[in-house]
Amino acid sequence: MKKIQLYIISGFLGSGKTTLLVQLIKQWQDQKVAILMNEYGGFNVDSKILGDAVPSHELLNGCICCDLKSDVEVQLHDMKHRYQPDIIIIEATGVAHPVEIYDACSAPSLTEILDIQAVVTLVDGPRFLDRGKLSVMTKRLMEEQVQYAHIVLLNKCDLLDEQEVGRLQSDITAINQRAELIMTTYSQVDAVQLAASGAAFEAGPHSHHGIQSLVYTFTGPVNSRRFVDWLRSMPSSILRVKGFIKFQENPEQVVLFQYAYGIPQYEPEAMNLPLKLVIIGEALDKSRLLDQLDQLQFG
Ligand SMILES: Nc1nc2c(ncn2[C@@H]2O[C@H](COP(=O)(O)OP(=O)(O)OP(=O)(O)O)[C@@H](O)[C@H]2O)c(=O)[nH]1
DSSP states (O other): OOOEEEEEEEESTTSSHHHHHHHHHHHTTTSOEEEEEEOSSSSOHHHHHHTTSSOEEEEOSSOTTTTTHHHHHHHHHHHHHHHOOSEEEEEOOTTOOHHHHHHHTTOTTTTTTEEEEEEEEEEEHHHHHTGGGSOHHHHHHHHHHHHTOSEEEEEOGGGOOHHHHHHHHHHHHHHOSSSEEEEOSTTOOOHHHHHHHHHHHHHSSOOOOSEEEEEEEOSSOBOHHHHHHHHHTOOTTEEEEEEEEOBTTSTTOEEEEEEETTEEEEEEESSOOOOEEEEEEESOOHHHHHHHHHHHHHO
């Protein structure tokens, strides 16, 4: 089954995300594209700009990365059934954190239908230069949007002089050396550049490229003590682990497991779901993780 290609567009308020969306839709006219938009207020201005040509769903009244996380999973499944798109583009609110969005799109049930191609972060050049004047929280969010991107578009280059472009390039590279950095004006970029980068994450020599995920399927219950030991051994580059698991103490019970910021959560699950675990992190050592999980399962 062909998976849907998913692009996540991140970037601070007014950085050019909708402008990019419009560009991409034009370039992908021969593909079936669907859009999932997230607007913080109750009314989505951007979807009105896009019109009816491309099916779009909206997540309103909240942020994709906080209160609407579970809605993302439902919406993405719904979009697949309704439109069978080749590509889904998610435009997050300007205040969303890319790790949380990536997390929302990596629910175990989604890994079978979606391929996350890229987290593309738009940087508003002049605003980013002046970020020191913003609150610590806002500055940190803007920098984290850069830190976790696969591709950074340094946008609004028409409003920058050569020296400023140089300064921004070195700032952005200092925050994220792995991301591909592309200078843009009015978010103009060749969509192929985004797709090609997405494919390169897995295949190329630079496989430590940005945020990644790994899915592992357990065939049966595991030893809970060893599972906890394994979690404790996780490096800080592991940002999230989640999925469904069974433990040997109660081998019939499916447990929904979530791990974020070093804190695990276990909740009994009523349905008998596939025992898939999704691990999200930066520069994942995939073969080592697979070995460790095999050990947990078969060791
Ligand atoms: N001068 C200049 N203006 C730009 C550029 N890119 C976008 N803009 C303008 O910046 C404004 C914000 O662009 P949007 O694409 O709506 O930004 P956004 O990130 O979707 O904004 P939010 O949805 O509010 O977060 C619009 O008026 C755009 O026309 C650029 O490269 N140069």
